[in-house]
Amino acid sequence: MKNIIANLNKAFESRVRLGIMSVLSVNAAVDFNTLKELLDVTDGNLASHLKALEGMEYVQSVKQFIGRKPNTQYTITELGRTSFQEHINALEQLLK
Amino acid sequence: MLNNAKSKPNLKYCISFAVQSTFNVIFMEKQLEDLKAIREMMEKSTKFLSLSGMSGVLAGVTAVCGAAFAWFYLLQDPAATNFNRFQETLILLADALLVLTLSMSFGLYFSWKKAKKNHQKLMSRVFFTTLYHLALPLIAGGIFSLIFLYRGDIEMVASSTLVFYGLALVNVSKFTYPEVHYLGITEIVLGLLAAVFLNHGILFWTIGFGICHILYGLIMHNKYDSKK
Numbered sequence: 549m550k551n552i553i554a555n556l557n558k559a560f561e562s563r564v565r566l567g568i569m570s571v572l573s574v575n576a577a578v579d580f581n582t583l584k585e586l587l588d589v590t591d592g593n594l595a596s597h598l599k600a601l602e603g604m605e606y607v608q609s610v611k612q613f614i615g616r617k618p619n620t621q622y623t624i625t626e627l628g629r630t631s632f633q634e635h636i637n638a639l640e641q642l643l644k
Numbered sequence: 645m646l647n648n649a650k651s652k653p654n655l656k657y658c659i660s661f662a663v664q665s666t667f668n669v670i671f672m673e674k675q676l677e678d679l680k681a682i683r684e685m686m687e688k689s690t691k692f693l694s695l696s697g698m699s700g701v702l703a704g705v706t707a708v709c710g711a712a713f714a715w716f717y718l719l720q721d722p723a724a725t726n727f728n729r730f731q732e733t734l735i736l737l738a739d740a741l742l743v744l745t746l747s748m749s750f751g752l753y754f755s756w757k758k759a760k761k762n763h764q765k766l767m768s769r770v771f772f773t774t775l776y777h778l779a780l781p782l783i784a785g786g787i788f789s790l791i792f793l794y795r796g797d798i799e800m801v802a803s804s805t806l807v808f809y810g811l812a813l814v815n816v817s818k819f820t821y822p823e824v825h826y827l828g829i830t831e832i833v834l835g836l837l838a839a840v841f842l843n844h845g846i847l848f849w850t851i852g853f854g855i856c857h858i859l860y861g862l863i864m865h866n867k868y869d870s871k872k
Contacts, residue, residue, distance in 0.1 A: 556675075566678055570685035578689070586689050588763055639679050643672070 555638035569632045572624035692774040692820045696754035700861025703747035708854035710743035774819045781812035802845030806835030
């Protein structure tokens with residue numbers, strides 16, 4: 549069992565990051581406010597986790613304006629998708 | 645003294661083992677919760693989970709009242725009143741529209757309350773997707789039924805409304821709770837039966853829009869509304 553722990557991705561240790569990856573893996577693109585509502589976190593908390601995930605290239609963002617209001621859409625990258633899937637597989641292996 | 649020398653290291657091993665085991669249990673529990681959290685978040689972001697069983701119950705009660713009014717006031721033999729066919733049709737139409745409007749209002753109200761209880765907005769992206777998939781067969785069925793009404797085939801109206809409503813429910817069920825799928829199938833079957841037993845349209849209408857809604861509403865209310 550000890551060597552299976554190595555497959556768990558440290559980047560996904562936070563519940564918020566798990567939530568972000570979960571939502572982005574089943575939705576084409578999600579904007580910042582929708583993520584905030586779904587995960588029930590503050591602006592700053594969400595922003596810092598998203599920035600970290602973007603830094604690791606698991607997530608990418610597209611900034612735009614809807615009328616005069618700024619709107620940022622987040623999508624999962626291929627790397628993010630495979631890394632998250634590996635993490636889920638590792639979790640399920642662990643709990644078998 | 646020999647006993648003493650052996651028991652101290654034993655105690656150390658015991659404590660170390662106990663600590664390790666506790667840590668393992670806590671660790672495993674966290675992983676289990678993580679997996680659960682992942683699944684829940686995936687569902688929450690793709691499905692309309694603010695649907696309340698109470699709206700089904702109240703919609704059912706409204707439908708039963710509407711049907712009772714139609715039966716006792718207009719449809720039974722001998723007729724309690726002396727309206728001609730056209731006036732009867734108009735009153736029945738108004739009755740049905742009233743039941744529909746009230747049911748939709750109840751639906752929206754209880755869904756709004758449930759969303760609020762879970763700290764969420766009602767009008768999310770999932771909400772509009774759900775509404776669209778529900779509306780498509782419903783509007784088609786509504787127009788279809790009105791055509792029957794216009795042609796004077798009032799007997800077919802109960803059947804076609806039930807069938808299209810059932811199809812609408814089956815269509816929307818992939819965006820919300822699975823019970824909606826089974827309610828949809830029930831309505832389709834009732835609608836087809838109503839097409840066979842043309843003289844008992846009002847009875848099937850009462851069962852389909854009234855009793856089934858109350859039943860499924862109670863089941864869903866018990867299952868999904870009280871928790872969280």
